[in-house]
Amino acid sequence: MTRAWRMAALAALIVVLVIALTPYVWLFMTSIKSRLDALADTPVWLFTPTFEHYPKVFLDKGYLPMVFNSLVVAGTVTVLSLAVGVPGAYVFARHRFPGKEDLFFFFLTTRMAPPISVVVPMFLLFSYVGLVDTRTSVILAHSTFNLSLVVWMMRGFFEDIPREIDEAAQMDGHTKAGMFFRVLLPIAAPGIAATAVLCFILSWNEFLYALILVAFESRTLTVGIPGLVTPHGTLWGQVAAVAIVATLPIIVFTFLVQKHLVRGLTFGAVKG
């Protein structure tokens, strides 16, 4: 690679990074701009920051419970999906049985189901059993796609563990279940952690299910956003503040989990 090429490549990379990050930076700046600065005709890049929007929208407007809702929902979905999905993934990784790949395909389709198609009947069914506008409804809805993510991702991680470990554990006297809990799980812990983070992110970011299944009490943070964007005018400082808070865990988690992202997002097809 000659020097000229290297310079050009570096320039291209910088341009790409600027394009990728500017919108987010701009959103953050909007969340700490005064109303005047945010709505100025000419975009303002240098200004005195103000944090007034954050307490206004979270405390005065009562958006803080939404943060809590998002946390509870995402956390519960993650725990539930892992508890149910990880043992299932183990079975796919180690056992042979008729119809195994067909069952696996079924798990795939659950991940692919269009949310709009699922939420319509789900909304009606949940309202019949009185589950609408509860966190539980959203938790159940999110589990539909997270469960298969867990199964798909963890199957790959379990398959990476050599079978000899299983066999050694069984020679040591464990039952299969005991071996799973005492030997395999600790070894698969990094994979479980990565899967958990991905689960959390997907649930935290989810919008459509939360929008339909919840009316007021159990609103998650993402649903709070359109509420502030009205045809009569949008409080940009506040809505930006909400959005930024919604992105905080994501930014942190992205850095933590980027090593396993490829595997998770391609359903284990690519190891990355």
Next chain:
Amino acid sequence: MTVAFRKVSKVFADGTLALDGLDLEFEAGEFVVLLGPSGSGKTTACRLLAGLEQASAGRIEVDGQDITDLPPRERKMSMVFQNYALYAHKSVYDNIAYPLKVRRWPRAEIESKVKEVAGLLDIERLLKRRPRQLSGGEAQRVAVARALVWQPDICLMDEPLSNLDAILRLQTRTELKRLHEELGTTFVFVTHDQEEAMTLGTRIAVLKDGRLVQFDTAHEIYHRPASRFVAEFIGRPAMNTIDGGIVDGIFRAGDVALPTPGRDPGPVVLGIRPEHIVLHDSPREDTLDFRLDVPEIVEPDMLLFAACGEVALVVRAKADRPELRRGDALHLEFPADRLCFFDPDTGARRP
């Protein structure tokens, strides 16, 4: 055509000094072997010649032209890789044809040339197969066919036989020799196997720690090794080397005392090949007594591992004395004209 390395050095990004001022020159038609232990720089030298790596210092010349900065495709050299590096997604035919396709040869000519080379390497029946359907030996032939199909000036081979089993390795060795004689292409062959080097090479370049130690015919290397390292590296078993000193015309090392008339006094390393030590039935004036440690019968010879005090050596003799047992006395003669002397510090051989 003359190929020359002129003071070529290569330092890798992590600081490893792979080649240290290599000076090497050879002519067209030779079968040059780059021989050395791992880390000696032989593969690096090969890859520098190919153009796959850039030299940190020095020049590589072909017929006086500096080709150091020339990209591989302009160097008229081809390469056979240790793992064959076949194109998994192409058929064997397409693999071999690729160099010609890249050079825009007409289809008919490609076909006839590929068939010709396939015939030369006895792989015509494999042309429709895919690389994953080939055995190691077959894959290796395809790799060689691909390297020869466009008649390069030089064919580089980076340990091509290392992944083959022993029998296949010997067979292929002979085939390569035959190919060289038939085609007359210049071959540069990298290996760590000294037996391979000795059989194949017209001249062998022995490398150690990035430096050229000796560049000579097999015969010279064997009988007149330039250094202790060469002596101990070549031959199976290697030359015996004994550290000691000459005082008053007698070489002494431990309990061993050997007359060495006409040699300068001082510390020295004595060397003699196992097959040059003569085993006598009874002690003579010119024999030394060694005690047999382990006899190894390798028909039609036997290797006798013997020691005299702290001095240990190996003797290669005819396997006509099966009664020898551990602890027996051996009466060994060390013919003066077979002795080599090496400098204890530099390892260089003294004339």
Next chain:
Amino acid sequence: MSVRKRVDRLLDKGVGPLFLAPSVLLLVVLLLGPFIYMVVLSFTDLSYALPGRDGNFLGFDNYRRLMRDDPVFWESFRTTLTFVFGVVSTEFVLGFALASLLFHQIQRRRFVLTLLLIPMMLAPVTVGLMWKLMLQGEFGMLTHYLRAAGLLDPQTALLGDHRLVLWIVMLVDVWEWTPFVTLVILAGLLSLPREPFEAAIMDGARPWQVFRDMTVPLLRPILALVALLRGIDAFKEFDKVFILTGGGPGNATELLSIYTWRINFRNWDLGYGATSAFMVYLVVLILCAVFYKAIYWRAGGGQG
């Protein structure tokens, strides 16, 4: 057999069904249930807006209406197809280019890549919000600079122009998902063995020939995977378009999911809405089967 022994037996031989049953059960209840109900609904006239429409059986009337009497649905289908093909092909080309760039960039690659991933890790709603902010008609940052550069006239707001708005929405999607394509293709490039490429160079191939004859064929399974994954996800797109344009102006950006949402949760025409939902499901299911064939074949069935 003692109780203790029975439990042990269960924990050993019964592990298969024991560990797998909960997930299968959960999914069947949560997905198969609604799926069946959706199909049932699609044959009724259920509506929360009109009186008397409490779920009477209609036969295939809803389907006939969808096929023949609903140009808006088909308009939406066309819009969605344009969207899907447009974004997938663009993300493909850009993603491949970026992946190649990053492949040769050895220093701090991980760090650059992580930053690059932010667009796709943010909630799609947030992505929609960010771009809505920048493209706002009066004070939007991008609107201002485009007008200053003479590319946009002062009367037009990009999100309000029915000729341009679909392209804008597609642009936002490209911004959001190109990093994903880049990530996967980069992983693929890094997994390719180095030696055959050196062999190609020694055989005399120029860089573009190496790309055409080696890189692309060897990456084909991964490229197919990415194209299909993005295709399916693009088909399901809802969140950011909802926030950016709500489907408008008019129907200009009313993708299938938004159309279905409108029928169900604005018009509350739930029976017909279920029909629409089922059609969307069907298309995705078919794409899904193609996808699975592609990756399962690639993995060589080496599972378990």
